[in-house]
Amino acid sequence: MEPTTITTGTTTDTTVTGSETTGVDQQAAEAFGQEVFGHYVGGMLTYMIDLGIRTGLLDALAEGPATSHELAERAGAVERYVREWLAALATGGIVRYDPATQTFELPPEHAVCLTGTSAFNVAPQSRITTLLARYVDGVADAFRDGGGIPFTAYRPEFTGVMDQLSRGIMDDALIDRILPLTGELPDRLERGIRVADVGCGTGHAANLLARHFPASTFVGYDIAPDAIDRAREEAAAWGLTNATFEVLDATRLPVDPPFDAVFAFDTVHDLVDPRGVLARIHDALTPGGTLVVYDVNASSDLADNLAHPLAPFIYAVSTLHCLTVSLSEDGAGLGTAWGRQQAMLLLADAGFEGVTVHDVPDDPLNCVYVGHRPTGDR
Template identity: 60%
Template sequence: MTPMTPTTGSPSTTASGDGIDLKRVKAFAGRVMRGYAESMVTLMVDLAGRTGLFDALAAGPGTSAELAERAGLTERYVREILNSLVTGEIVEYDPAGAEYTLPREHAICLTGDGVRNMTPVSRVTTLLAQQVPAVAHAVREGGGVPYEAFQPDFTEIMDAMSRGRMDGVLLTGILPTTGGLPARLEAGVRVADIGCGTGHAANLMAQAYPRSQFVGYDLGQEAIAAATAEAREMGLSNARFEVLDVTALPADPPFDAVFAFDSIHDQVDPAGVLARVHDALVPGGRFVMVDIKASSRLEDNIGNPYAPWLYGVSTLHCMTVSLAHGGAGLGTAWGEQLARQMLADAGFVDVSVHDIPDVPYNQTYLCSKATA
């Protein structure tokens, strides 16, 4: 397969007879092709991450044969992946010794268990690309692609994306922005995590605050099984998990705090869920919603380097899973203005918004149920 660019006449030609700026056509074709090349680099990052090639590179420079040996992989594939990553400016190459190097600064972004390892995010592209034909059908006919269609990979990829973030910033970057909530958790309160996925956030909080009781709810049976298994492995007696549609979040007995990590914007009925959370809190209870950092206005998001990714992920996942059930289809970039409006409509007061260190695409919405 070879890439195509439009025929634009001789290099000196700047305009066609019909007023088309041919230089602009050529420049734009180059921009499109660069985008296609970047998408291939993303897939190569996924391959290098999931096969352990980045870990092998992080251990030191090597030829493709040495790196293949180090990672236990097939040399011919390793060389081709590396060549894409070199030309894609991820890996460096020294032709003298045919040696490949992952600069230490790049290794920070592509290896390790922490919040800075960006390789799990590359897997989102791989997963969502599989749904392009089904979403194309929905674009023509309406409806959407339901959550189940993304399983079983979604649960694992979501876990890989959020686990490092939770380890890195939940206790030290998110909770400190929640006013007096850590003190209440310390004293011992009832807490829910809605759309908890594999439950790592609830488990981390349960470990840090043994006097509080945590319950995580999710639609996904596999996610809930993984969350329950982790709670057991961590020896937690104050964390439990249940398969539940949170539109039916129990309100009796009420919760002192409810958390939602990236789980409101893809709801079928987000307004209904927010109202339900409000009902399920004690007076003065706190709702902590970690969601996407974006504006509700497209014009504000132009120039945001993450915005094309957000709208694309929305089209191929967050929006379509909601529309699949006739839902609101808020979309990933529903944005701060709409989020604030919907929180107010659900009855929440004292809404404040906080950035999260090292996580530029999320922010924390902290809000309360009025005391009287």
Template identity: 50%
Template sequence: MADEAVFDKAKAFTQLMVRHLEGAAVSIMLEVGRRVGLFEAMAQMDAVTSAEIAAKTGLSERYVREWLAAMVCGGIVEYVAGDRTYRLPREHAAGLTGSSSRNLTGMAEMFPLMSRVIPDVVEAFRTGRGVPYSAYQPDFTGLMDRRSRPRYEELLFSAYLAKPAGLLPRLESGIRVADVGCGTGHCISLMARRFPTSTFVGYDISEDGIAEARASARGLANASFVVQDVGRLEAPAPFDLITAFDAIHDQADPAGVLSRIRAVLAPGGMFVMVDVWASSELADNVGVPMAPYLYTISTMHCMSVSLAGGGPGLGTAWGHQVATAMLRAAGFTDVQLFERVDPANSLYVARAGG
């Protein structure tokens, strides 16, 4: 390579590295801002000084001013130098505030938890062993709940349960439903409220998650929750529908879990799986927005928790080719894939033959 080409490539790479480092720095400040409520406060204010923001939030002006400087340089907050005023534009506030899935600050909430387990993951690189779920608790359950709750409220009925042909009428008529890896059970609660003639049970290995699920579903007579390793799932009677939301790729025994799901489905029953959109081929994911995030979360959590349980460590980007093949290998006769049922996930609808 000519000297000039080498120089240009090195320069372009340095610029790329600078953008990565800036993004990481801004992400830390996003999480700080979210925790202290600065985005929510600024969304209610017009152009204001740091002192006015500090007064409104009850925070230290010096800290607020330094945080604002990071936000201004990161392109998140606008600054008028003459007045020393700061403004969070309405268009930016839409992506930083509120309880809808448009609020992207929840994505940055993952970083402190992932950073906390860096020593465990570094050790795992050396041993090849994983990092157990317990290393992420007690924070993981709540964080997962905050991240996924808005999406389920927006999309559970309009997309995830609407796509499989004939499913909504069956839920209305009264069927037996299980959700595996239910976490805090929000999907079960939503479904149990909407379909009072169907019965719902949520399974999760996390005692915290199940305790919270039971508390928030109190009063719902058709919903129950069980602490259960779904790799050993047995059912008193077959289910007509089993759902899994973001709960298969990080399993210690994903093939075994899919087989158990197939085994406890009634003939003609349906398995609805929502899992991260990705191709199983790395080359297909290059350049896809958020792909570095997926592989990072995978290394820092999803792959590692599976490996910790002696599993295959499929990883967050196990992808639709592997997922579809595994569903077929588990004995499902008809596997449909709806790619990108939301910006980050695909929907799989698999039927148990009669």
């Protein structure tokens, strides 16, 4: 059979044998090829955004329009690299280019999404894509051999990237949009209770809570020593006397003295032993005590997630991080999109009662589960 050529719409034509294209709608194949290449373009632009953060070029460009030479001087970078980077961003629709003046501009609506401290800034999320690229080889091996890549192999970079991902969200939403979902917990925090944050990472959430609720005491636990160091540094810098941090596997969470409330931010789906940790949290709570789990908002049923715009991102992050860290230790491998149905089951199995799940306003990626240790327990 004669070979058939499919024009993908890119500069590369793909020549395939006739048997491979029998029954294939060539136009649909061409359109899909272009779509796939669009994903690669997005991937490369993600690296460009990451570079823009690392070099300070995005911040420098947000100051105002500039030629490549002016921007290079502004950011203290090598002009030839800056020019290539700007060309990628201009052709990618991220910056505007005026050929007459050879100036580049970051429109204000783009600047707010790529710089600054507002919740609009999604530039830090680029770092997770860059970081996870390093683990493609190792995860490919795990597909064949089983097991996975342990958490330790992601540190210290993961600690910083995770901090960048969650810090802005917590600053923006923790007190005003997440806590109000937890019933009367804010009032109890106001009056003064004992609280744990399990898998606290760099401890920003616990420190924010400790600053806002000075009558309560907070202990953050994490297996990552570098994250705990950073949590302690922030608590000291803020002069907090009611926030402490310890390196500890959550399966060994202290049960005496008990906690009145336990938070787990974006942690349960990463755990090697989520059932063991949830049971331990249950035992570590006072009867009537509250568990708050802030986690990825998805269904446990793939079919429900097909139209979820962020689902490919969630499943891919899971493959390259959340799932593999758990499977590396023969763990449960819940995956990032463990989902509401599975979460409700696990929380009920661990003994929590009256579990409710809540959307977080203006945060489509996450939801909040609230459950209680039964009052008659112990």
